[in-house]
Amino acid sequence: MAEKQSTQAQVKDQHVTAILVTHNGVTWLSEVVAALSSQKRLPDQIIAVDNGSIDGSVKLLSNAGIPVIKQSKSAGFGSAVAAAVAKLPIVDKQINNQENNEWLWIIHDDCAPDKLALAKLLEAVAExxxxxxxxxxxLGWYDRKHILEAGISITENGTRWSGLEDREHDQGQHDEVKNVLAVSSAGMLIKRGVFEELGGFDPSLELFRDDVDLGWRANIAGHSVICVGEAILYHAQASSSERRAIDVKDAILHRPLLLDRRNAAFVLLANSSWWILPWVALQLLFTSIGRSFIYLLAKLPGYAADEIAAIGLLIFKPADLIKSRRYRKKNKVLSARVIKQFIPTRSTQLQASLERISTSISRAFKSKNAQQNPTQVKSYSDIGIIDESFDELEFVEGKSFAKIRALAKQPFLFGLLVISIFSIFYSRNRFGSLSGGALPVAPDSAMHLISNFFTSWHLVGLGSSSPTPLWVLIVGLASVITGGNPQIFINLFFFFIPLLLYVLTYRSARRFNLSNYSATFAGFIFAVSPAILTSINQGRIGTLVVAALFPILFTALYNHQQLTDLKWRKLYLVTIVAAIAAAFSPIFLLVWLGYQIYQLINQYIAAQNINSTKWEDISKILNQDEIKKRFALLITPFLINIPNSFSLLANPSAKLLEPGLSVPSGDLLSVLLFNPGGPASPNLYLLAPFVLYLFLCLVVKQQRRDTSLALILLALSVTISSFYIAGNNSNAQRVWTGTLIVIAQFILTLNIFSLAERIIPQLRTINFGFKHILSAVTALVTIFSTVAMTGWGLSIGANSLVTTDNEQVIPAFISDLATTNERPKTLVVRKNQEQLKYFITRGSDLLLGAPDVSSKTPEIIHTSIVDLFNGVGVSSSQILGFYGIQYIFMKDPADPALVRTIDGIGGFTRSSATKDGVIWKVNNAHARVSFQNMKGQHFPVNSNDISANGYVSSSGTIIIAEKFDKSWRLLLNGVAVPLEKNEFGLPVFKIAQPGEVLITHDGTVRRGWIS
Structure with missing residues (x-):
């Protein structure tokens, strides 16, 4: 009892100044003033600071007898509090304990404290x-059982963290007093001495996150921060919920999210230890990119821009951040580790995110009437004044609908749930670093892909100067999303592609004026079609990218077929999307060019004065806005993909290969049935419904125009697939035409559902006939195909060529040798029942993008290898040795007859025979760069991956064990030496005198094409 009386006495001894900050908050201000006046323990004085209100706030405060300090509307919250503190009398430190007994109670104009709030706060701090x-x-202002905050923290990526469940209701579970990182500035009680010691709120944080920053600095300075659960305050959160405009100076474009995200990043960067700043900065960058991507999918481009702009503001204005970090050093007493206990762990964040997602999904499937919505209170002057029974909230019980009916009203969400479950089970063998089929192994660094795009010489096989296609650079840049790791990016891409195709097709179908239900079915049918699942199973990344981008192109151009109302900015966005698709698929580029040329000719013919031969008339036609826009659509994707687009036009038949390794595809019947075929593809009896769609849409006049395009694409697909092309480091295979099939089936899917929506209402009003029969057959075929393909994907279809458990072909010791100065090459041999295969490696398996720049093996090397396997290659070791091939590796299971053949030919010494395979060393093989003196002796020259340098002691010949290319350069003592070709087709340089040599590959041509 005596202890309680002592506490109450201490409470009475405290001097409290309530500082009320207002800015156009008259909506809530009368209740706030009433709440302050009704406190059981009244504040000793109230000072109001108004930041340029124009809504009557100042008049209301004056009528209530509260003195008001006026500031401009651009002043920040912290400056308002500082202005009020500056008006207080100076603390006399000579008076005993006055400094510790003076408190500042900070109140927003949209928060009303309970009548016991101040008393409970003072009791807690007195103890x-x-x-x-x-x-x-x-608690919430409009839902006064909803807990908004009970102390706050911040996550490593800048998210404001309350540690509460989604829409958690107050049941007394947070009524204790607990230590926290920070508390909200709404209702914050702070010692005046601490406030002045810390310098108040950081002026760089004019609004939002200033409270987190102040709490962080207080903890570091040795002061505890607590949340008193029994003290209650109701907050409307008017600024963050955009119920009123924010006018502070730093609020660019008056966007709350932009200011919040900028300040969140500022708090982390200003307070974190210097040694973890790079990690914090990377997390903030990648999180902002991820959030912006999600906002774009949610069709909120403004919020997406806010996320990126927030980071940009800190990058381009670092002065405030540097100044703040210097200031914080002055008051730092404790190590930054003291706040670690308040930062939520990643497992805690993940658990909370999963709970929030599950809650959101379950809430989405509930009818609005089924949700328990609290009735809004009629007035808020009841806080501490009106009878407490008025605070009891009444809930309206809604009638609960059946789950099936709820799902029926949310077809898109139901489809999203189904396709997500399908993706999880379908991808069960593809969690990790993917490779197999057409997909090579992805490197573990995006810089590898980016540097490969700019380099002029590629270390694949015996070397190649072929230009790297643009898609390699795109994948490298896109891997920034996954922290610069292409392996993770590729894995996520293959996992999410069915989901992405479903969403994009649904969106296009809705723009195609299809109903919600039809768009859902169309999206699902397209996402699980044979062409899509075959592309995933075979690693056809090019086809999958086109499948994802074509709905965007179709939606953009279908609604603007005449291009007159298509703005130039949007048009160039369309051309960029088309250029990206063309980078991944040369066949798409050919089709795109052909279609745009056809449309351009049609528009020219339709123009007036077409028969005129006068240049003025022709110029007038060509100067029409529509023709200029069509020409931009034609030429821009072509120009972006130079020089590969020139190669495609110069030799189309040799450049029609998709990215990656060549994989066998199906025959003509498979292509006709909209199934590209090949290994790991669905059986033909799992009939795709698109042939039936094609027939029905051709019959109907309204669908005939679009369907004719699909028919042309199918015919082109059948024609092209009859060709066999060798390339991409592989034997000749049928040309893969899955890209054309995917585009054709997308067009047919939208048109058949458009036809169905028009026909079905007619079936109810006409007598039974062939329309009913065809409709029933189409529905049955569609249902059978969709169910069958889904079942196939969930069962045997998951056993794809693309997996995570593909073993490494090259033994580890050969990979290690590849990093030595000699840079040796290895001939890898694999034999199956059908044929013998070989490839030349530099110590690692083929990486992403390498097959696309590989060139044909020189005939002299191919002949030597064939002779070796046939047992007649007497000179094989010499030729292989000159090309720097120092080892032959035969992968298990090795053919015993072939092993005996190689053992019996001179020039090869068996090195080892392990469980991995058999290895031979090529006798007298040369290094990648070697020097041959006048006596015929060979000496290795110190070599990097591409360049080499060293000292030659006499005249002789420098031999480069790479394919001949005119861009090889050698400088002898700084003077260029002419390039020659020897009898083996290797680049050589004649050295006339001793000196320093420098060998490089001249990338001027490559840089010219890029620029």
């Missing part, structure tokens, strides 16, 4: 003299 800041438990 804890080490406390510098205390805050109440904050």
């Amino acid at each position: 804890r003299p080490q406390v510098g800041i205390a805050g109440p438990k904050i």
Whole structure:
């Protein structure tokens, strides 16, 4: 009892100044003033600071007898509090304990404290003299059982963290007093001495996150921060919820999210230890990119821009951040580790995110009437004044609908759920670093792909100067999303592609004026079609990218077929999307060019004065806006993909290969049935419905135009697939035409559902006939195909060529040798029942993009290898040795007859025979770069991957064990030496005198094409 009386006496001894900050908050201000006046323990004085209100706030405060300090509307919250503190009398430190007994109670104009709030706060701090800041438990203004905050923290990526469940209701579970990182500035009770010691709120944080920053600095300075659960405050959160405009100076474009995200990043960067700053900065960058991507999918481009712009503001204005970090050093008493206990762990964040997602999904499937919505209180002057029974919320019980009916009203969400479950089970063998089929192994660094795009010489096989296609650079840049790791990016791409195709097709179908239900079915049918699942199973990344981008192109151009109302900015966005698709698929580029040329000719013919031969008339026609836009659509994707687009036009038949390794595809019947075929593809009896769609849409006049395009694409697909092309480091295979099939089936899917929506209402009003029969057959075929393909994908279809458990072909010791100065090459041999295969490696398996720049093996090397296997290659070791091939590796199971053949031919010494295979060393093989003196002796020259340098002691010949290319350069003592070709087709340089040599590959041509 005596202890309680002592606490109450201490509470009475405290001097509290309530600082009320207002800015156009008259909507809530009358209740706030009433709440302050009704406190059981009244504040000793109230000072109001108004930041340029124009809504009557100042008049209301004056009528209530509260003195008002006026500031401009651009002033920040912290400056308002500082202005009020500046008006207080100076603390006399000579008076005993006055400094520790003076408190500042900070109140927003949209928060109303409960009548016991101040008393509970003072009781808590009276019992804890080490406390510098205390805050109440904050409940919602409009739902006064909803807990908004009970102390706050910040995550490593800048998210404001409350540690509460989604829409958690107050049941007394947070009524204790607990230490926290920070409390909200709404209702914050802070010692005046602590406030002045810390310098108040950081002026760089004019609004949002200033409270987190102040709490962080208080903890580091040795002051405790507590949340008092029994002290309650109701907060409307008017600024963050965009119920009113924010006018502070730093609020660019008056966007709350932009300011919040900028300040969140500022708090982390200003307060974190210097040694973890790079990690914090990377997390903030990647999180912002990820959030912006999600906002774009949610059709919120403004929020997406806010995320990126927030980071940009800090990058381009680092002065405030540097100044703040210097200031924080002055008051730092404790190590930054003291706040670690308040930062939520990643497992805690993940658990909370999963709970929030599951809650959101379950809430989405509930009818609005089934949700329990609290009735809004009629007035808020009841807080502490009107009878407490008025605070009891009444809930309206809604009638609960059956789950099936709820799902029927949310077809898109139901489809999203189904396709997500399908993706999880379908991808069960593809969690990890993917490779197999057409997909080579992805490197573990995006810089490998980016540097490969710019380099002029590629270390694949015996070397190649072929230009790297643009898609390699795109994948490298896109891997920034996954922290610069292409392996993770490729894995996520293959996992999410069915989901992405479903969403994009649904969106296009809705723009195609299809109903919600039809768009859902169309998206699902397209996402699980044979062409899509075959592309995933075979690693056809090019086809999958086109499948994802074509709905975007179709939607953009279908609604603007005449291009007159298509703005230039949007048009160039369309051309960029088309250029990206063309980078991944040369066949798409050919089709795109052909279609745009056809449309351009049609528009020219349709123009007036077409028969005129006058240049003025022709110029007038060509100067029409529509023709200029069509020409931009034609030429821009072509120009972006130079020089590969020139190669495609110069030799189309040799450049029609998709990215990656060549994989056998199906025959003509498979292509006709919209199934590209090949290994790991669905059986033909799992009939795709698109042939039936094609027939029905051709019959109907309204669908005939679009369907004719699909028919042309199918015919082109059948024609092209009859060709066999060798390339991409592989034997000749049928040309893969899955890209054309995917485009054709997308067009047919939208048109058949458009036809169905028009026909079905007619079937109810006409007598039974062939329309009913065809409709029933189409529905049955569609259902059978969709169910069958889904079942196939969930069962045997998951056993694809693309997996995570593909073993490494090259033994580890050969990979290690490849990093030595000699840079040896290895001939890898694999034999199956059908044929013998070989490839030349530099110590690693083929990486992403390498097959696309590989060139044909020189005939002299191919002949030597064939002779070796046939047992007649007497000179094989010499030729292989000159090309720097120092080892032959035969992968298990090795053919015993072939092993005996190689053993019996001179020039090869068996090195080892392990469980991996058999290895031979090529006798007298040369290094990648070697020097041959006049006596015929060979000496290795110190070599990097491409360049080499060293000292030659006499005249002789420098031999480069790479394919001949005119861009090889050698400088002898700084003077260029002419390039020659020897009898083996290797690049050589004649050295006339001793000196320093420098060998490089001249990338001027490559840089010219890029620029």
